[in-house]
Amino acid sequence: MSHDAIILGAGAAGLFCGATAAQRGRRVVVLDHAEKPGKKILISGGGRCNFTNLHTAPDRYLSENRHFARSALSRYTPADFLELVERHGIAWHEKTLGQLFCDGSARQIVAMLLDECMRGGVEVICESPIAEVGHADGRFRVRAGGRTYQAPALVIATGGPAIPQIGASGIAYDLARQFGLKVVQPRPALVPLTLPDEAVLFRELSGVAAPVEARCGKGRFREAALFTHRGLSGPAILQVSSYWSRGQAVTIDFLPDRASGWLLEAKRARPRAGLRSVLGEALPDRLATALAGQLGLGAEMGNLPDKALRAAEERLGAWDFMPNGSEGFAKAEVTAGGISTADLSSQTMEARKVPGLYAIGEAVDVTGWLGGYNFQWAWASGHAAGQAI
Template sequence: METFDAIVLGAGGAGLMCAAVAGQRGRRVVVLDHAPEPGRKILISGGGRCNFTNRDAAADRYLSANPHFAKSALGRYTAADFVALVERHGIAWHEKTLGQLFCDGSARQIVAMLLDEAAAGGVTIRLGEPLGEVGHADGVFTVRHGARTLAAPALVIATGGPSIPKLGATGIAYDLARRFGLKVVEPRPALVPLTLPGEEALFRALSGVATPVVARAGKAAFAEAALFTHRGLSGPAILQVSSYWRHGEAIGIDFRPDAAPGWLVAAKRARPRATLAGALALPARLAEALAERIGVGELGAASDRALAAAEARLADWRFHPDGTEGFAKAEVTVGGIATGGLSSKTMAARHLPGLYAIGEAVDVTGWLGGYNFQWAWASGWAAAQAL
C-alpha cells in the first residue's frame, strides 16, 4: 500500500490546483482520475481558449443554498491572483466582454501550467484507471485505483459534477459525500440550452437566428444574446437564466431592451406606412415571426393602444420551456455537496477530519464567463492551505 499526506480525487481544475499548492507547501500528494488525460473540461472551454477567470468574480455571481459560502475562498484567492500565476508562466491573455479573460493561444497552456505547478510540488498524478473502493478507518482514507491501493489521512473530493458525461463526468462526488455523511443538494443541469414544446414550434423554425436581449427567470436578468435552435433557446443570455429556471416556470425575453417607452407609437407617427416587422430592428425572420404572433401589420392601421400592448409584449415575451438539453449539454451543475457540512474557509467536512470537497462537486455554481473556473482555483487553494 502506498501512503501519502493527501489523496485528491479528480484531475480537473480544482483538483490540480489543490494538489499543486499543497505539494508546494511540502505535502506528499497524489491525484487520481479515471480519465486518460487531465483537465478535460479546461481543454474544451472557451472554444479551446479557456475562459480561465472573470475580473468581476464575487460571491453574488454564484448560486448556492448558502449565498455567503463562497465569500471566504473567493476573497482569499482572487482573479488577480490567478492572472498573476498565468503571467508568471508567460501565457498571453486578453479580456473579452463582461470581464471574461481568455488565453490568446490554447487552453492547453492552462493545463500545462497546472501540471508544471504540480510537478514543482512533487505531486504524483495517476490517470486512466477506474476508481474503486474508497474507505475510511482509524483516521486514514484508502482508495483503490486500478490495481493499486493508496492511503492518506486526507481525502479531497474534486471529481466535479455530472455535466458533459462524454468527457467522463459522473456523479461519484455525491456518492462519496453521502457515504461519508455529507448531504447533497439535488443536482440539475446549469448553463444549458432550454427546449420549447410543440406549440412554440414557430420559434424552433427560427433555428440559427440570434439577437441581443434581456432574458429573465425569477429575479435574475441577463443582457446578452439569445439564439434560437431547432430544439428551443440557447445563447449566453439563455444559458445564464437556465441556472435559475425551474420546470413549470416561464422565462421572459425583452426583444428591444434599449428602446425608449412609447417607441412604437413614436414610430407610427414618424412612419405610418411602416410595418411592425420593419420597425422592430431585429433579424428579418425573427421580426416577421413576432409581428405575426402579435397580429399587427402596418403601424398606421393599428391603434395607439394596440401598439402599446405590442410594446409591452415585446418587452416581456413569455416562453414556457418544457425542459433543458440535460447534463449532456450543460456546462456546469447547480446543486451538489451541501455547504452546510463544510467549512467555508478550508472546504473541510465539519464532522469528519481529513475529508474535503472542492470545485463543481460543491453546491456553488457561477455565472457563465469564467466564474466557475475561479471557484475551482479559489476552493482548491483554500483546501490546500489546510492540508
C-alpha cells in the same frame, strides 16, 4: 502507498489544490479515471479556456447558502490567478464582460497546472478508476487502478455529471453520502432550454440570434439569445437556465434599449410602414417577421390604434416562453447543486463531521455564472483546501 493527501479528480480544482498543498511540503497524489488530466479545461471556452472573470463576486454564484463562497473567493482572487498565468508567460485577452481567455490554447492552462504540480512533486496518475474508498483509524484508503493509497486527507474534486461524454459522473455524490454528507439535488446548469410543440414557430427560427434581456427568477441577463431547432440557447439563456425550474416562464425583452413609447414615435415618424419593417430595423429579419405575425398587427402603423401599439410594445418587452425542459447534462456546461455547503467549512472546504475529508470545485453546491466564474471557484476552493491540508 502513503501520502499526506489523496485528491480524487485531475481537473481544474484537483490539480490546483494538489499544487497548492504540495508546494507547502505535503506529499500529494492526484488520481483520475481519464486518460489525461484536465479534459474539461481543454474543451472550455472554444478551446481557449475562459480561465477567470474580472468581475468575480459572491453574488454571481448560486448555492443554498449564498454566502458560502465569499471566504474562499476573497482569499484567492482573479488577480492572483492572473499573476500565475503571466508568470508562466501565457498571453491572454479580455473578451467581453470581464471574461479572460488564453490567446493561444487551453492546453497552456493544463500545462501550467501540471508544471505547478511538478514543482511540488505531486504524483498525477491517470487511467486509475476508483474501485473503493474507506476510512479507519484517521486514515483514508483508496483502491484505484489496481493500487491502494493511504493518507490522512482525502479531497473530492471529481466535479459533477455535466458533459458525460468526457467521462463526467456523479461519483462525488456517492462518496459524499458514504461519509454522511448531504447532497443538494444536482441539475443541469448553463444549459439550453427546450420548448414545447406549440412554440414550433420559434423553433423554425433555428440559427437566429439577437441581443436581448432574459429574465427568470432572480436572474436577469443582457446578452445574446439564440433560437435552436429544440428551443432556446445563447449566453442569455444559458445564464437564466441556472435560475429556471420546471413550470417557470423565461421572459425575454427583445428590445431592451428602446424607451417606453417608441412604437408610438415610430407611428408618427413612419405612418405608412408596417410593424414588421419597423421591428426589422432593430432585429434580424426572420425574427421580426415572426414577432409581427404573432402580434397580428398587419396594417400600416398609421392605421393601428395607440392602444394596440402600447400592448405590442409591452409584449415585446416581456415575451414569456414556457420551456418544457432542458437539453440535460449532455449539453450543460456545469452542474448546479452538489455536496451541501452546510456540511463544509467555508474557510477550508473540510467536512465538519469527517476530519480530513474535503470537497472542492463543481462537486460542491456552488455554481457560477457563465464566463469564467466556475473556473475561479475551482481555483479559490482548491486553494482554500490546499492551504488547509
